[in-house]
Amino acid sequence: MGKKYKPAISPTREEDYSKWYQEVIKASDLAEHSSVRGCMVIKPWGYSIWENIMDILNKMFKSTGVKNAYFPLFIPLSFMEKEAEHVEGFAKECAVVTHHKLEKGKNNNLVPAGPLTEPLIIRPTSETIIGESFSKWIKSYRDLPVLINQWANVVRWEMRTRIFLRTSEFLWQEGHTAHETKEEAKERARMMLDIYKKFAEEYLAIPVSSGVKSISEKFPGAVDTLCIEAMMQDKKALQAGTSHFLGQNFAKSSNIRFTTKKEVEELAWTTSWGVSTRLIGGLIMTHGDDNGIILPPKIAPAHVVLLPIIRKSIDAEKIMSYTNKLAGKLREKLYNNNPVIVEIDKRDIGGTKGWDWIKKGIPLRVEIGQRDMDQNSVFVGRRDMLPNEKKSVNRDEFIAKISQILDEIQNSIFSKANDFKNENTISINKTNMFYDFFTPKNHEKPEIHGGFVLSHWCGSENCEKKIKKDLSVTIRCIPFENKYEKGNCICCNAESTQRVIFAKSY
């Protein structure tokens, strides 16, 4: 069955993983570089994925009592400076607004005019500006908890950018909460991280490891940063979401105080947590193959594309009517509590239109030709299988089983990614083996980066630094599921009681 084919994406992952990533984004029509340094244009197919991410996360957040709001894009420099560690962390990548109009200059060209008395920073994150509001909203324990989220664009001036993974402007959500007690705030930070893990695994089909960041990797100003880490196909880690327990650091700098039940004034305990358009980069690199991206049905902008094969020899009207009827029947079906989303590609461009949809990662392709009509069948290709593994299925059976098929695809995509992650996660106890594992061999592609290594770490920042300097490998997280285990630090051999996850990362 089916002919041989050449991979649609060149170079392949094996040939040049970074270049493959760029090409696959182009071929799937997700996004493109803009003419503005480091900024991307998210095209409709890519933006639909983001809309689905927003919809699902909004439901998950709201079910825990979180409400959406919106805060200013601009942060006065003096606000940023209030939290020393925070401003230190972001100073090197801030877009700064210094003027509020344009005027004709000497050569009659336009130049910035109307200098601001205080420069404004474009938010790289909003702890300081939201903290200002919290300090006004919160007076008494009765006002707590405050559970807020915003969907917004943020700017971090990156020198080396990559679409979805690292861009100067990106879209994200940032949750900010304030609580009466330390325990409640810590619980909230963990609750939101668990939501991210559930979302990544059940919707994006991306298996993740979750845990706590080491001090050197935490968010500037946080007490603890919790994170989920995914493994890309080049075996590098991608930080896919973070949730911060901020202690009273930002409450102190923003003066968020409340009167307790005992009529004592205290500082509130705050958290913040976010995921961004980076998740789309994670989707591409976790599931994509040499024919394009592969979208898990639960996050795909459309589930099925119908491809009527219009040839001169056959009755175009008849085939369109068969196609439209099939679309109608499929749209009556539910998948994951929502109607099945069907696209119809009517273009009269021959066989290449199937490939366009393979590249775009749609879960199911249904070809409809004369023979299919005659036999009351459809010719179905699944994106989680090879492009030529198509098979003829009875039309009514296909309609009846659509939701089940989509579930199968969702599960098979997750299983594949999960197997890959498990196969490439190993425990190493010996320093030389550790170094060997993360050193590219001559015969290997330089883009393949080992995997996740569970090794003992004594907890010292010096060991972390040495490993980073020697191998460009960092501690991705101290896993939650850590068990007490005696061992020796992979770097300095000092005693250690737990393993951490080491990996190269994006």
Next chain:
Amino acid sequence: MGKKYKPAISPTREEDYSKWYQEVIKASDLAEHSSVRGCMVIKPWGYSIWENIMDILNKMFKSTGVKNAYFPLFIPLSFMEKEAEHVEGFAKECAVVTHHKLEKGKNNNLVPAGPLTEPLIIRPTSETIIGESFSKWIKSYRDLPVLINQWANVVRWEMRTRIFLRTSEFLWQEGHTAHETKEEAKERARMMLDIYKKFAEEYLAIPVSSGVKSISEKFPGAVDTLCIEAMMQDKKALQAGTSHFLGQNFAKSSNIRFTTKKEVEELAWTTSWGVSTRLIGGLIMTHGDDNGIILPPKIAPAHVVLLPIIRKSIDAEKIMSYTNKLAGKLREKLYNNNPVIVEIDKRDIGGTKGWDWIKKGIPLRVEIGQRDMDQNSVFVGRRDMLPNEKKSVNRDEFIAKISQILDEIQNSIFSKANDFKNENTISINKTNMFYDFFTPKNHEKPEIHGGFVLSHWCGSENCEKKIKKDLSVTIRCIPFENKYEKGNCICCNAESTQRVIFAKSY
């Protein structure tokens, strides 16, 4: 029935309309000024309204083939300069990014560093940056039409700001389309304006006049600007949405060219159209009264609030159980194809909690006390009626009729606004009457501004300018429904064939 009451908002509309507007926003908890000059914080109750606006408009847009995408926040200065009229129109209110990091200055304080070689403008609107993408996407007539929308924040540096009406940063949607022919582009501009009109009237319950802007009032760079204009309760006009036919102006400056069916290269024809968070200001000023805002049910974040009256004398558990059961029954009901949204206010703060919800504009308040439980009834207040016009209704009847009651409220809110608009729209033929109409009398409040006046206009910009200078009155639009009618210009007495709408405006 009911006691006398003092209006919840002070000052009242009559006493001081501008101040009333500020107070009503505060009392309804919609939004607040931020510490950043001219920027607002949209609080959860206000943001929920914006979420509903987004949801409904997204469905309306998508049903016409429009797809959402996202383009950069930053526009290089050179892009803005490509369309002369356009940059001229926005130069005086541009936030300009000139640096990309912060460094320690002389006094050890942080100062902007890393100067950019080309300043970046924060988008005041995105024709030029989206035009750049369109020029890449469009090669042939087969690529047309391109129908794109984005939901985004934009910045226009306003010197005098007012929450929702005029802020330096605001949220909006901006649609951008490109077409093969002039006719198709003009049709699209009109189609989107008609959607805005339908949305304003059927969802926001705001009656609007629609038409074309005069040349001096059109969007910088447009050929024609179509608009909807609403009448606020101080009888000033609020421009509530615009749709621009851009001709080939932006296609020329952004180089959007395509090959026609006849293999000739031509410039595309483009449109753009937008509505913003200003609509929330329109909602407040169209419907609000001296007790707070009034939300039409189709746009309200919640439809009904249940107010269990918890007193020591009665069984709190029993009343909560009655309340929860009622909430469950109401949530099973549909209003406008979606489940009825029910809030429960359990706070034990006595009678004032009803007033909190009046101020917030929720369509229905349902008080539940001992007597109501005994009689299987509920005590219902409608926000379109006076606060003390509450009545006892049989519980089951209330549940059965909930959707009908909400419809009645939606309609009564619209009718009231429509009557007000009609009563305050008059035709004037004599210049002295026109001047008299728009000149505040000693005995009148200065905030009441006449209304909409249909008068003849010869079409000259001079007459427009004179009226604006003398009376601060502008031409709001040349109405679509204009009939040919002979008359004389209200300003210069020259011959005219049509009436236009004059008004003071926000």
